[in-house]
Amino acid sequence: MADAALFEFLHTEMVAELWAHHSDPGPGGQKMSLSVLEGMGFRVGQALGERLPQETLAFREELDVLKFLCKDLWVAVFQKQMDSLRTNHQGTYVLQDNSFPLLIRMASGLQYLEEAPKFLAFTCGLLRGTLSTLGIKSLVTASVASLPTCKFQVVIQKT
Amino acid sequence: MAVCVAVIAKENYPLYIRSIPTENELKFHYMVHTSLDVVDEKISAMGKALVDQRELYLGLLYPTEDYKMFRKLHNSYTDVMCNPFYNPGDRIQSRAFDSMVTSMMIQVC
Numbered sequence: 184m185a186d187a188a189l190f191e192f193l194h195t196e197m198v199a200e201l202w203a204h205h206s207d208p209g210p211g212g213q214k215m216s217l218s219v220l221e222g223m224g225f226r227v228g229q230a231l232g233e234r235l236p237q238e239t240l241a242f243r244e245e246l247d248v249l250k251f252l253c254k255d256l257w258v259a260v261f262q263k264q265m266d267s268l269r270t271n272h273q274g275t276y277v278l279q280d281n282s283f284p285l286l287i288r289m290a291s292g293l294q295y296l297e298e299a300p301k302f303l304a305f306t307c308g309l310l311r312g313t314l315s316t317l318g319i320k321s322l323v324t325a326s327v328a329s330l331p332t333c334k335f336q337v338v339i340q341k342t
Numbered sequence: 343m344a345v346c347v348a349v350i351a352k353e354n355y356p357l358y359i360r361s362i363p364t365e366n367e368l369k370f371h372y373m374v375h376t377s378l379d380v381v382d383e384k385i386s387a388m389g390k391a392l393v394d395q396r397e398l399y400l401g402l403l404y405p406t407e408d409y410k411m412f413r414k415l416h417n418s419y420t421d422v423m424c425n426p427f428y429n430p431g432d433r434i435q436s437r438a439f440d441s442m443v444t445s446m447m448i449q450v451c
Contacts, residue, residue, distance in 0.1 A: 229430050233420040316423075318352065 187262050187284065194285060197223070198301050220304035221311075228312020235259055236317070245339065248317050249276050256313055261285075274339035278310075279332065286331040299327040303335075310335060346370040347443050349419060350378060351431060358434035362447050411446055418442045 201216040235255055242248045253265035257280075267279040285302045289295050303325035311323045320340040327333045346361035348370070361370045418439050422428055425436065 226430075230420075230423045233416075233423045237416075237420075 190260070191284060191288070194302070194305060197305070202301065217300065217304045220301070221308035224305040224308025224310075225312035225315070226308075227305075228309040228314070229316050230312075231256065231259070231309070232313040232316025235313075242317065245274075245319065246270070248314065248319060249278075249337070251317075252310060252313060253278055256310075260309070274341065276337040276339075278335040278337065280335075281332045283331050283333045286327070286333060290330045292329055295330065296327060299330060299333070300325065303327070303333060307335065310337060345447070346373070347415070347447065348374045349415075349434060350374065353431075354378065357432070358439070358443075360440075360443055360447075414442065414446060 197220065201219060205212050205216070236242075236251065239251065239255065242251065249268060249270070253268050257263060257265050261280075261284045263280075263282075263284070265278050266281045268276060269279075270276045283303075285306065286299060289298075289302070307323040307325050311321055314321045314323075314337070320342060322338045322340060323335060325333055325335050346359070348356050348360075349358040351357050354375075356371070356374065359367070359371065359374070361367055419434075422434055422436050422439055423430065428434075428436070
């Protein structure tokens with residue numbers, strides 16, 4: 184497996200690049216960049232969703248898919264497992280990572296809190312994309328109260 | 343052995359379909375849709391039974407040794423997915439995928 188730092192550096196550059204040439208520095212432009220990042224993560228998640236579960240047994244239920252995200256997907260991309268998974272058993276899941284690798288080099292505490300969402304957008308898309316390939320439509324958002332701990336909220340969309 | 347290979351998207355339209363001989367495509371299209379109904383039936387009947395990937399495949403149609411074939415197909419499909427020029431939902435136009443399917447179809451024919 185390639186050095187984890189490679190992806191971290193690439194991701195940092197992606198975020199920097201999107202914010203460097205901002206034609207619209209207001210909230211509209213910000214949202215656009217966040218959507219672009221989320222879209223990238225989505226496409227990557229779609230491909231990973233096909234490749235990763237190759238040796239895994241078929242998923243029996245939704246919770247198994249979420250567990251797969253927390254263990255196998257997280258280990259493949261971030262070399263660690265998710266620290267906690269909570270659910271209300273009604274289609275909402277909260278995945279918490281206490282030392283998220285993309286935030287850990289930034290700060291420890293409240294410094295750079297406003298910048299954190301930029302570094303979570305790609306990963307939200309990643310989760311949404313993997314879920315999409317596994318047959319689940321969802322909405323994924325992230326929140327940070329204090330770096331490097333972050334929570335990803337997955338809300339299953341019932342069609 | 344394989345006279346027709348089809349890859350169907352989640353939304354029930356074909357991403358890729360090929361048959362030997364090259365006529366009778368419409369007939370195969372219908373067969374593919376019928377087999378999709380069989381798949382749906384089997385999945386809804388399964389509920390919480392313990393299933394592993396191989397059983398899912400074999401149990402769905404009829405038990406054959408074609409698990410290897412399915413594996414190869416899925417691996418090639420995964421490669422197509424990873425191609426940055428491929429947008430999920432498009433028709434599959436990859437030449438590599440084509441040649442893999444050809445090799446599969448002429449193998450035991």
